[in-house]
Amino acid sequence: EALGIHQPGDLTMDLRLGSQRKEIDIVSPFLNANVRGTFEWQHLYPGIRRMVHAHLPELVGTDSQGPYNEEMTLQLTLQDTMLLRRLAGIHLKTPLPTRLNARLNTALSILDVEAESPEILYGGETLKNIRLHIDNKPEMMQQQLTLQRIIKQRPIEVTMENFAGYNRLRSVLKWDNKRQPAQTGTLDVAATFMRDEAGQTMVQASMSPTQITISDTLWNVHPATIIHRKGATSIQQAGISQGKRHLMVNGIVSKREDDSISVNLNDINLDYIFQMINFKALEFTGSATGLIYAKNLLEAPVADAFLHVKDFCINQGLMGEMDVHAGWGNRGKSIQLEADMRDSKARHHTQLQGTITPGHDPGSGLDLHIHTKRINLFFLNKFTSSIFTNLQGRATGYARVFGPFKQIDLEGDLIAEEASMKVNMLGTSYRLYGDSVVLRPGNIWIKNATAYDNFGSKGDKEHCALVDGHLAHNHLSNLRYDFSIQAKNVLAYDFHDFGDQSFYGTFFADGNVHLSGQPGELTVDVNAKPLSGSILTYNVGSPETLTEASFITYTQPADSLHTGTGGQAQDREEEEANDIHLNMDLDITPDASIKLLMDRKSGDHILLGGYGRIRAHYYNKGKFQMYGVYRVDNGIYKLSLQDFI
Numbered sequence: 001e002a003l004g005i006h007q008p009g010d011l012t013m014d015l016r017l018g019s020q021r022k023e024i025d026i027v028s029p030f031l032n033a034n035v036r037g038t039f040e041w042q043h044l045y046p047g048i049r050r051m052v053h054a055h056l057p058e059l060v061g062t063d064s065q066g067p068y069n070e071e072m073t074l075q076l077t078l079q080d081t082m083l084l085r086r087l088a089g090i091h092l093k094t095p096l097p098t099r100l101n102a103r104l105n106t107a108l109s110i111l112d113v114e115a116e117s118p119e120i121l122y123g124g125e126t127l128k129n130i131r132l133h134i135d136n137k138p139e140m141m142q143q144q145l146t147l148q149r150i151i152k153q154r155p156i157e158v159t160m161e162n163f164a165g166y167n168r169l170r171s172v173l174k175w176d177n178k179r180q181p182a183q184t185g186t187l188d189v190a191a192t193f194m195r196d197e198a199g200q201t202m203v204q205a206s207m208s209p210t211q212i213t214i215s216d217t218l219w220n221v222h223p224a225t226i227i228h229r230k231g232a233t234s235i236q237q238a239g240i241s242q243g244k245r246h247l248m249v250n251g252i253v254s255k256r257e258d259d260s261i262s263v264n265l266n267d268i269n270l271d272y273i274f275q276m277i278n279f280k281a282l283e284f285t286g287s288a289t290g291l292i293y294a295k296n297l298l299e300a301p302v303a304d305a306f307l308h309v310k311d312f313c314i315n316q317g318l319m320g321e322m323d324v325h326a327g328w329g330n331r332g333k334s335i336q337l338e339a340d341m342r343d344s345k346a347r348h349h350t351q352l353q354g355t356i357t358p359g360h361d362p363g364s365g366l367d368l369h370i371h372t373k374r375i376n377l378f379f380l381n382k383f384t385s386s387i388f389t390n391l392q393g394r395a396t397g398y399a400r401v402f403g404p405f406k407q408i409d410l411e412g413d414l415i416a417e418e419a420s421m422k423v424n425m426l427g428t429s430y431r432l433y434g435d436s437v438v439l440r441p442g443n444i445w446i447k448n449a450t451a452y453d454n455f456g457s458k459g460d461k462e463h464c465a466l467v468d469g470h471l472a473h474n475h476l477s478n479l480r481y482d483f484s485i486q487a488k489n490v491l492a493y494d495f496h497d498f499g500d501q502s503f504y505g506t507f508f509a510d511g512n513v514h515l516s517g518q519p520g521e522l523t524v525d526v527n528a529k530p531l532s533g534s535i536l537t538y539n540v541g542s543p544e545t546l547t548e549a550s551f552i553t554y555t556q557p558a559d560s561l562h563t564g565t566g567g568q569a570q571d572r573e574e575e576e577a578n579d580i581h582l583n584m585d586l587d588i589t590p591d592a593s594i595k596l597l598m599d600r601k602s603g604d605h606i607l608l609g610g611y612g613r614i615r616a617h618y619y620n621k622g623k624f625q626m627y628g629v630y631r632v633d634n635g636i637y638k639l640s641l642q643d644f645i
Contacts (some may be wrong), residue, residue, distance in 0.1 A: 028081035037072030037104075044070055047106035054165040055141050058201055065413075067107070074102040093121040111136035125152040131329070140165040147180035156183070167193045185212025187221065196229060203228040207238065214272050215478070217242065218306065229297075231255060253297050258294035259378040270309065283382070285323065286312035302329035312341060317379030320348055333357055346394065348374040348626035354401075365404035368505060370412075376421060384421075386519040386578065387481055393419030399439055405474045413583070416449075425522065425580050425620075427494040430465075433458045444471040453491040462489040469515075485513040489531055496565075498539055498600075503624060505536040508590075526584040537595040582618035590633050599640070608635040 012374040016023035024035040047068035053060045078098040084090040098117035103110065113134040122129045128148040135142050141164045148155035159174045169191045176184040205222040224238035232254035239248035247268050251261030271285045290307035305326040312322040320343025327336040339352040354368035374394040379389045399412035414437040422429045435449035449467045456463030469483030487509055495504040511528025590593075592608040598604040612630030 013283075030078070030083050032077040032079070034075040035100045036071065036072070039070040039104075043068045043106075044072070044104070048104070048111065049135055051106065051109050051111060052141065052164070054138070056167055056169060056193055058167050059169075059203075061258075069107045070104060071107070072102075072104045074100065076100045091122070095119050109136060109138045111141075111242060111280070128155065128470065152180070155282075171194070181215040182213045183215065185221075186210040187212075190224075200229075200230045212240065222248070232259065234444070235261065251294075255294050255296065255299040260293055261297065262294075263292040265290055267310075270312075282379075283315045284313070285316070286310060298330065303327070308415075313379075315379035315382040317376045317377060317381075319350065320346070331445065333359070343376070346374060346376065348376065348394070350375050362566065365402070367402040368400065370399045370401065372399070372414075373415060377416070383476070383479065386479070386517075387522070388421040388423045389514075390429075391419070391421045393417070395437065399561070403475065409441045409475055410439040410444070411441055414439065415439075423522075425582070426492065428491050429454060431456075432467075441473070442472060444473070446470065451485075453455070453490060462490065464488055465490045465513075479518065480518045484517045485515070487511055487513060487528065492526070492528065498537075501624075502536060502539045505534070507534045507536075509534070512577065521579045523581045524583065526582070526586070528584075529587040529589065532591040534592035535595055536593075537597060539597045578620070580618075580620040582616075584614075584616040584618075586612055586614045586616065588612045588630060594630070602640040604638055604640050606635060606637045609633050610635075 012025075012027040014023075014025040020038045022035065022037060022039065024033070026033040028494050032641045042183075046063055046065065047070045049060060050062045050068065050620065053062040057262060060548045070367065071337050076099070078094060078100075079229045080089075081092050082092055082411065084092055094117055096118040098115070098120070099115070100115040102114075105111075111134060113132065115130075115132040117130045118128065120130060124148075128150060130147040131145070133142075133144045143160075143162045145158075145160040146291055147158050147205070148422040149158055150156075151582075154177070157176045157178060159172075161172045163170045171187075171191075175184070175185045175286045176182075182457040189205055189210070192201050193201060193203055196202045203226075205228075207225040207547045212219050212221060212223045214618065219240040219242050220242060222237055222239050225234075225236045226238065227234040227236075232252055234523060235249050236254050237248065237250060241247075245267040246264070247266075248264045249261065250264075253261055266285045266289050266291075269285060270288055271283070274284055286309040287306045290303040290305065292307075294301060294303035297304055303326075305324070307324050307326075309322040309324065312319045322339055322341045324337070326338075328334075332353040333424040334357040337352065337354055337356060339350075339560045341352075342348065350372040352368055352369060352370050354366065356366045356368075357364045367385050373396050375396075377391055377393040377395055381389060384391055394417045396417055397414035399410060399414060401408060401410060403409045416432050416437055418431070418433055418434050419435075420429060420431045430453055432449055432451050432453040436447060438445040451465045451467050452458065452460065453463045465487040467483060467485050469481065489510060491506070492509045492513070493505060493507040498504055507528075508531040509526075509528035510531060511526065513528070513629040514525040516523050516585055591609060592609075594608045594610075596606040596608070598606065608630075610631050610633040612628055614626055614628035614630060616624070616626045618624050
């Protein structure tokens with residue numbers, strides 16, 4: 001039962017074992033196999049090892065027994081890896097059958113292996129279209145492996161070829177993502193195995209000059225020499241370059257404290273490094289120059305990095321010049337980090353100190369203390385795009401970023417010396433000056449901040465709003481927000497064309513606004529009075545409104561103007577992916593106007609002023625609806641007549 005065999009017929013094994021020839025057939029839900037040949041099981045491994053020894057005698061030893069005259073053919077289909085998981089604890093999955101065909105003749109030094117698998121899942125990795133070929137002849141053994149490695153649901157083509165013979169092993173690795181930006185390259189290494197003066201095996205490898213492409217940028221791979229002796233590996237001039245830009249590695253890796261290795265960087269973009277390690281949580285860019293030293297790497301590693309970074313950016317937000325020192329190994333397993341960032345033109349200065357502890361064990365994570373003066377807030381756009389965009393500004397204060405890597409949190413107190421942002425669904429932009437931002441675990445509070453529209457200035461009593469609320473999060477994910485706004489003649493909505501919609505308008509308002517939601521969902525509740533300069537333009541002649549049975553009903557003066565459902569609405573481009581609900585309760589006065597566009601081509605329209613209480617509901621993936629009683633006080637009907645006699 002542990003093998004998945006629950007009833008007769010689940011596993012069929014047919015054995016024909018003669019004095020020399022063997023025939024074995026296995027049929028089961030997880031494995032089908034066919035073995036034929038003249039061989040002894042215990043002689044297969046030493047027989048194959050002897051074939052490899054013939055090509056690489058200084059690397060692979062052999063026994064003194066033999067000769068081995070094993071001859072075998074194998075056909076195998078693996079349909080389910082359940083057996084490996086249950087017996088060996090190997091968590092490997094093959095959703096589709098994996099096939100292997102092999103032919104072995106040790107007397108003639110023949111080994112021919114063909115294997116293919118449509119997909120293999122192992123250790124969080126997804127590999128597809130795997131093909132392996134091994135061919136051994138008396139003069140050479142060669143191997144070719146091709147596969148697709150899936151990263152972010154996109155394939156990277158990988159090819160690995162090895163050629164062995166005469167104590168020499170050549171390996172060629174190629175990769176290509178087959179898309180833009182291009183990530184391609186070739187590494188070509190040839191290793192020779194020999195004996196040193198003490199009779200110990202040593203390896204001398206040379207790396208041939210090739211080229212690699214990182215994010216569409218072509219780099220030259222330098223010719224390098226790598227020598228490995230017992231307990232020590234020497235690296236000479238390994239690296240990549242592009243003009244004056246380079247990354248070079250030199251030194252010795254061993255257990256000796258006086259052996260060290262150095263990495264020399266000149267004008268290397270940090271983006272390349274973080275792309276290679278597939279780090280996506282934050283986007284770091286800038287040109288790094290400096291040295292990295294490491295020693296005692298095989299015993300108790302100690303490393304130090306001293307780097308200067310030009311045009312350092314976080315999520316495309318410019319931080320200026322950065323000097324950073326990182327040390328590892330002096331205090332346990334943590335990386336000690338010190339950084340100083342300056343942008344003299346913006347009067348920005350930030351100092352960062354703390355630790356980063358790699359791994360997944362208890363105690364791993366980070367603890368960074370940040371003291372800043374006028375840090376660039378643009379980097380926050382990555383996290384706030386569901387609420388507003390084009391966040392600009394500067395902040396001063398203290399912040400701490402801490403916690404395990406999957407449970408990062410914030411605390412601190414900042415002053416937004418100046419900040420501006422655009423609320424896409426409203427088409428409006430706002431500015432803040434000198435308001436507090438309070439960071440606490442799980443929450444970011446903005447208390448009694450004053451926001452100004454584009455018509456207001458710091459200290460004005462109009463064109464401003466009092467904002468109070470917070471953003472809640474679970475370790476910087478699952479963002480939720482809740483804000484209350486008290487407006488005083490604020491530009492609250494501003495679009496100047498229909499786009500694909502049936503209405504647009506400009507609203508200046510007094511009143512209260514409540515915003516709440518989370519990524520992908522926003523609800524806005526408005527209770528306000530539109531003021532002078534406010535106008536709603538509604539396209540009566542749009543196909544959506546014409547399909548309604550009755551969107552406007554004219555009555556006697558003592559009665560009302562009733563509005564029904566209009567066309568679908570959306571906030572231009574950014575709203576399409578989000579669910580946005582706008583609920584309005586408006587106290588209309590003659591200061592605000594309603595414009596009913598009768599003919600979009602001729603411009604015929606009715607312009608109305610009056611009194612009323614209008615309720616409106618807007619859903620960007622549904623319909624725009626207005627209800628209420630509106631008493632017309634005055635109006636103009638602009639009418640164009642053609643062929644009038």
